[in-house]
Amino acid sequence: MKRDNLLAAFKTAALVAAVGGLCLVLLPNYWIFLVTAVFIIGMSLQSLGLVVGRSGMISLCQMSFAGVGAWTVGYLNLIGFPGGLIVWMLIGGLAALPFGLIIGIPALRLRGINLAIVTLGFAVAFGVVLGTITYPGQTTFQMVQRPAGFDSDRGYFILVLIVYGISAVALEVVSRSRLGASWLAVSHSERAAASLGVSVPLSKLSAFAISSFIAGVSGGLLAGYMGTLLADNFSMMQSLVLFAVAIMVGAQFPLGAILGGILVALFPELLRRLNLPQDLGSVIFGLGAVQALSTGETMSETFGRLIRKMMPKRPAAGGGDETALPAPRPDTGAPNALQASGITVRYGNVVALNNASLSVPKGKVVGLIGPNGAGKSTFVDAMTGYLPRYEGDVLFQGDNINALGVTQRARAGLRRTWQTTRMAPDLTVGQYVDLASGGGLTDAEIAAVLDWFDCPPAGELIAAVDSGARRLLDVAGVVAARPPVILLDEPAAGQSYAEAVMLGKRIAEIPQRFGSSVLLIEHDMDLVRTACSEVTVLDFGTVLAAGPTAEVLDMPVVKKAYMGIDFEHEEAAE
Amino acid sequence: MDSLLTSAVAGLSAGGAYAILGVCVVFTFRLVAVVNFTATALGAIGAFVMVFLTEAGYPLVPAVLTGLVAGTLASVVVGFVTTIWFSGANQTVKAAVTAAILVCLIALGLRFTGGQHPRAFPDLVGGAGLRLAGVTITTASLVSIALAVILTVAVEQFLARTRTGLQLRALSERPMAAELLGVPVRPLALGVWAASGAMTTIALMLIAPLRSPDFGSLSLLVVPAFAAALVGMFQSFRAALAGGILIGVIEGLASGFVELAQYRSAVPFLVILTVLMWSQRGARWDEAR
Numbered sequence: 079m080k081r082d083n084l085l086a087a088f089k090t091a092a093l094v095a096a097v098g099g100l101c102l103v104l105l106p107n108y109w110i111f112l113v114t115a116v117f118i119i120g121m122s123l124q125s126l127g128l129v130v131g132r133s134g135m136i137s138l139c140q141m142s143f144a145g146v147g148a149w150t151v152g153y154l155n156l157i158g159f160p161g162g163l164i165v166w167m168l169i170g171g172l173a174a175l176p177f178g179l180i181i182g183i184p185a186l187r188l189r190g191i192n193l194a195i196v197t198l199g200f201a202v203a204f205g206v207v208l209g210t211i212t213y214p215g216q217t218t219f220q221m222v223q224r225p226a227g228f229d230s231d232r233g234y235f236i237l238v239l240i241v242y243g244i245s246a247v248a249l250e251v252v253s254r255s256r257l258g259a260s261w262l263a264v265s266h267s268e269r270a271a272a273s274l275g276v277s278v279p280l281s282k283l284s285a286f287a288i289s290s291f292i293a294g295v296s297g298g299l300l301a302g303y304m305g306t307l308l309a310d311n312f313s314m315m316q317s318l319v320l321f322a323v324a325i326m327v328g329a330q331f332p333l334g335a336i337l338g339g340i341l342v343a344l345f346p347e348l349l350r351r352l353n354l355p356q357d358l359g360s361v362i363f364g365l366g367a368v369q370a371l372s373t374g375e376t377m378s379e380t381f382g383r384l385i386r387k388m389m390p391k392r393p394a395a396g397g398g399d400e401t402a403l404p405a406p407r408p409d410t411g412a413p414n415a416l417q418a419s420g421i422t423v424r425y426g427n428v429v430a431l432n433n434a435s436l437s438v439p440k441g442k443v444v445g446l447i448g449p450n451g452a453g454k455s456t457f458v459d460a461m462t463g464y465l466p467r468y469e470g471d472v473l474f475q476g477d478n479i480n481a482l483g484v485t486q487r488a489r490a491g492l493r494r495t496w497q498t499t500r501m502a503p504d505l506t507v508g509q510y511v512d513l514a515s516g517g518g519l520t521d522a523e524i525a526a527v528l529d530w531f532d533c534p535p536a537g538e539l540i541a542a543v544d545s546g547a548r549r550l551l552d553v554a555g556v557v558a559a560r561p562p563v564i565l566l567d568e569p570a571a572g573q574s575y576a577e578a579v580m581l582g583k584r585i586a587e588i589p590q591r592f593g594s595s596v597l598l599i600e601h602d603m604d605l606v607r608t609a610c611s612e613v614t615v616l617d618f619g620t621v622l623a624a625g626p627t628a629e630v631l632d633m634p635v636v637k638k639a640y641m642g643i644d645f646e647h648e649e650a651a652e
Numbered sequence: 653m654d655s656l657l658t659s660a661v662a663g664l665s666a667g668g669a670y671a672i673l674g675v676c677v678v679f680t681f682r683l684v685a686v687v688n689f690t691a692t693a694l695g696a697i698g699a700f701v702m703v704f705l706t707e708a709g710y711p712l713v714p715a716v717l718t719g720l721v722a723g724t725l726a727s728v729v730v731g732f733v734t735t736i737w738f739s740g741a742n743q744t745v746k747a748a749v750t751a752a753i754l755v756c757l758i759a760l761g762l763r764f765t766g767g768q769h770p771r772a773f774p775d776l777v778g779g780a781g782l783r784l785a786g787v788t789i790t791t792a793s794l795v796s797i798a799l800a801v802i803l804t805v806a807v808e809q810f811l812a813r814t815r816t817g818l819q820l821r822a823l824s825e826r827p828m829a830a831e832l833l834g835v836p837v838r839p840l841a842l843g844v845w846a847a848s849g850a851m852t853t854i855a856l857m858l859i860a861p862l863r864s865p866d867f868g869s870l871s872l873l874v875v876p877a878f879a880a881a882l883v884g885m886f887q888s889f890r891a892a893l894a895g896g897i898l899i900g901v902i903e904g905l906a907s908g909f910v911e912l913a914q915y916r917s918a919v920p921f922l923v924i925l926t927v928l929m930w931s932q933r934g935a936r937w938d939e940a941r
């Protein structure tokens with residue numbers, strides 16, 4: 079995988095160099111000038127793709143960030159700041175960064191359309207401010223100086239190409255890293271991302287920060303390209319058009335950013351030559367975006383799909399080796415891995431959990447069973463910190479962790495899986511396990527864990543994985559992290575009988591192989607008998623029985639409540 | 653002091669229009685779950701139809717009525733796209749769709765209305781209304797605020813007391829369940845779009861003479877509309893009403909200072925930022941996340 083990443087970065091760099099080289103050889107000066115704009119706009123699109131495509135949020139002020147960068151460059155040019163355009167450009171990017179952070183803060187905890195609203199507001203406000211203070215040097219006709227050696231149109235094209243290439247390679251590397259995987263995970267489900275130990279605010283803020291920095295740099299490039307700029311170059315309408323194009327082409331993909339740059343920069347030229355009004359372009363981009371949203375497929379993805387169809391299929395990667403499984407983490411010495419005592423949860427007048435206690439002894443697999451609605455998942459939610467309030471204490475390796483949030487508990491090593499899987503479909507299996515494990519695993523170790531749970535190979539996209547295998551992958555992810563405690567919420571739901579029995583054997587081996595203690599919530603009694611040494615039975619939010627598995631499952635009161643043998647009781651339950 | 657009061661009162665007229673717009677945004681969001689970025693552009697279509705007719709020499713009343721119909725129809729068309737084509741999509745996708753449509757609308761609108769060239773919008777209600785404590789309150793502000801208040805009360809009562817209102821609330825909370833119960837989901841949803849389109853058009857006709865009335869600037873009024881709706885957290889009509897008037901007054905105050913006057917259009921952004929920062933305090937894990 080790490081080699082794959084290098085390869086992808088190298089491919090991107092080679093592609094940019096090849097395209098740029100071809101342009102330089104083939105195109106006359108007029109077209110070189112036009113194509114320079116393709117790459118500058120392509121860079122703004124890259125920055126937008128990060129927020130819109132990867133993080134799944136609407137940002138409508140990308141050109142304002144570019145405007146901050148451009149204005150900074152203009153100002154530094156005016157005062158004759160040392161270093162020239164390349165240094166000014168980087169300062170411009172850094173100047174745009176705090177704006178990105180401030181705009182991003184409202185979207186940290188409130189999801190949905192807040193970012194769209196605040197960015198539109200910023201775009202309008204920035205337009206007003208820039209219209210009033212004007213671009214530095216605009217009134218005195220002082221043009222932004224291009225750096226020596228890059229001052230001709232061809233020279234400047236090479237500079238733009240280099241900057242574009244650097245940012246494309248950097249984005250390729252970042253998007254394949256755990257940070258990039260966390261963006262996709264957060265955009266798909268914040269709850270699930272937090273359960274992997276991902277800090278949701280940090281993940282989002284890093285996306286905003288990188289995005290606004292790149293946008294700022296692209297603004298600086300634009301300043302050197304045009305010499306002087308007007309407020310209109312950075313108006314809200316420009317940002318809106320850029321947004322529509324980003325949606326239409328899929329700006330999060332390397333191909334999409336270039337494609338979008340070509341559309342924005344060259345489409346007006348085409349319309350001009352056809353004697354058509356140039357604002358037709360915006361209309362087409364808007365309609366294209368609606369079309370992409372309705373099919374759920376961007377232009378890059380369409381092209382990618384068509385190209386893959388023509389390519390021969392690669393054979394699946396070989397399975398992992400059992401001896402390569404990652405070693406358990408060192409022991410801390412606390413007797414009980416997890417101890418929850420007196421947990422009470424109320425939803426209004428409904429008592430979902432009433433003074434319930436259980437403990438997960440170190441090195442064991444214990445079960446939590448009970449009929450539907452008994453409060454099992456609520457118990458897991460309480461212990462992992464997803465509930466706004468609960469009474470009672472959760473002791474993790476002897477420490478009270480009531481005050482810790484979801485991410486902190488997950489990072490400390492109290493991990494869970496979900497009854498319905500919530501994995502981002504755009505991640506590959508390997509990326510998911512790498513993200514879930516908290517990092518530090520080699521490719522061989524990841525492959526071994528995947529193989530041990532009979533999961534699909536690391537290179538497969540999660541979107542292509544069936545739901546039964548996704549549940550196994552969910553388990554493989556937490557196990558790969560080797561935390562002190564794993565809470566498995568119905569891992570065998572949707573599995574065939576044979577798969578469930580095999581999964582039970584694997585779960586029973588987890589403490590010995592990976593050093594984690596396990597709490598297993600399950601309805602499949604065969605699985606519980608196979609895997610668990612002790613069980614706790616919940617019914618209507620209270621603990622009915624607890625003890626060694628065989629004994630507890632034979633208790634009449636458990637049979638009554640759980641197996642539904644006593645019909646009167648069952649009627650009362652409904 | 654007196655001049656401050658005068659500038660604040662001068663903002664009332666815009667404030668009333670913002671309040672109407674904010675209430676419409678909340679109305680659309682609560683009932684059909686769409687944050688509509690095209691709201692004011694659609695209203696602008698109606699307002700410009702009115703201007704074209706008056707410029708062509710038609711009398712005011714039929715021109716206003718035709719404009720109303722145009723704005724309403726335009727809103728129904730966008731409503732059709734978002735509620736019928738994107739019925740299963742989530743909130744973010746629907747909002748993105750309206751943002752993309754906004755790009756088309758602004759480009760087309762600027763083309764058909766002569767770009768930045770301002771039009772002579774007629775004052776629908778002119779003249780000085782009344783004088784209070786030495787400050788003149790224009791009839792326009794009285795009318796727009798009165799309309800905003802009437803609209804808020806009417807919408808609240810309609811939703812709370814009528815059978816259609818009950819169906820609409822069912823539609824907004826569980827569209828699928830409402831459909832299974834036999835609630836006519838599509839006609840109701842389109843009805844919501846028609847109503848909000850008509851009300852937005854009225855608000856734009858009122859506010860256009862106060863602004864540089866080109867299509868782009870009028871479409872941008874969606875920002876103060878959102879700011880007002882955010883004050884009510886996209887839920888409360890009354891808070892949106894108050895928010896709209898408040899934004900108008902703050903803008904008016906800003907215009908009273910020479911150094912600030914040019915920046916008054918940035919006021920809604922500051923309101924948005926403040927409200928969002930404030931409302932994050934209690935955010936917690938819920939199913940949607």
